[in-house]
């Protein structure tokens with residue numbers, strides 16, 4: 001049994017998120033690696049292989065995935081990314097000859 005550091009409610013040992021307030025309960029969420037170049041409003045917000053710090057994680061109510069709040073160092077703004085944009089840091093992203101650029105408009109939105 002573990003206790004949520006934010007709201008104090010009891011959670012299962014295997015829980016990755018607090019069922020009451022969605023606070024992440026493990027450190028493994030703290031950093032991720034960007035899986036592809038992410039262009040937002042014509043500017044490169046995140047580059048392939050860039051390590052980012054996860055500010056917050058929340059389950060996506062519409063789909064079986066998580067949403068991550070990260071700060072773009074180049075744009076100095078917070079954005080919301082999805083599972084497909086990030087990978088675990090330990091897993092190396094294979095370099096590709098041509099780096100695909102993806103314009104993200106639906107899954108990535110700027111946060112105030």
Ligand SMILES: [Zn+2]
Pocket residue numbers: 004005006007008009018019020021022023
């Ligand atoms: Zn909680």
